[in-house]
Amino acid sequence: MLKIFGAVGSGSIPIEAMLTLLAIPHEVIEAVTWEDEAARKRVEMVNPLRQVPVLVLPSGEIMTESAAILIYLADLYPHARLAPGPNDPERAQYLRWMTYVSAAIYAFAWIKDDPMRIATSKEDGPRVIDRLHDRIADCWRMMDEQITPGRYILGDELSALDLYVTVISRFGPWRTRFYKSAPKMAEIVRRVDADPRLKEFWAERFPFDEGWER
Numbered sequence: 001m002l003k004i005f006g007a008v009g010s011g012s013i014p015i016e017a018m019l020t021l022l023a024i025p026h027e028v029i030e031a032v033t034w035e036d037e038a039a040r041k042r043v044e045m046v047n048p049l050r051q052v053p054v055l056v057l058p059s060g061e062i063m064t065e066s067a068a069i070l071i072y073l074a075d076l077y078p079h080a081r082l083a084p085g086p087n088d089p090e091r092a093q094y095l096r097w098m099t100y101v102s103a104a105i106y107a108f109a110w111i112k113d114d115p116m117r118i119a120t121s122k123e124d125g126p127r128v129i130d131r132l133h134d135r136i137a138d139c140w141r142m143m144d145e146q147i148t149p150g151r152y153i154l155g156d157e158l159s160a161l162d163l164y165v166t167v168i169s170r171f172g173p174w175r176t177r178f179y180k181s182a183p184k185m186a187e188i189v190r191r192v193d194a195d196p197r198l199k200e201f202w203a204e205r206f207p208f209d210e211g212w213e214r
């Protein structure tokens with residue numbers, strides 16, 4: 001069985017959402033790495049970066065990096081049509097934006113999880129976070145301006161990219177700002193939030209608690 005080191009409201013969620021849509025049984029090993037040193041230590045055994053998500057394949061092989069995991073799983077189950085295939089005209093933009101969300105946006109989580117990793121003093125921490133939030137909002141804006149979506153980002157079919165953006169846009173600077181920065185994608189992420197196939201999954205793994213959009 002597939003195993004995934006992950007946590008409620010973390011970057012493992014788009015992967016867990018994909019496994020839910022694919023109806024693939026999997027075991028989640030909960031590890032709230034950004035809050036808990038014991039969890040970081042547990043994850044370190046499989047990922048020296050001490051971060052989730054980590055996918056453990058049935059062979060025991062380890063995969064880290066959320067975008068790579070999503071791309072890999074979607075390619076492994078092409079019948080589910082969660083990614084444009086290698087010859088699909090949307091493939092280039094799919095790979096471009098998957099990598100962009102990971103590298104230009106989600107990668108800042110390492111600093112946001114503990115600003116003292118780069119801040120020069122405790123007082124400097126909030127300023128660092130504010131700057132990162134400005135940059136992330138700007139990255140969403142630039143992405144939004146360059147896409148021509150249908151019902152979903154790449155056209156009329158839900159893809160791994162929609163799952164990825166839906167979850168990562170819930171991290172700081174949070175959804176209310178995302179809706180302003182990225183009006184085209186705002187409509188799409190709301191559609192994914194409301195997908196009936198994911199209703200129970202969201203409630204369990206990334207609930208829409210009071211004030212969640214901020």
Ligand SMILES: N[C@@H](CCC(=O)N[C@@H](CS)C(=O)NCC(=O)O)C(=O)O
Nearest residue numbers: 010011033034051052053065066109
């Ligand atoms: N590049 C990684 C980033 C993973 C990441 O930042 N995970 C966060 C949780 S959402 C984490 O484990 N943070 C703990 C830490 O960095 O100490 C990916 O795309 O999977």
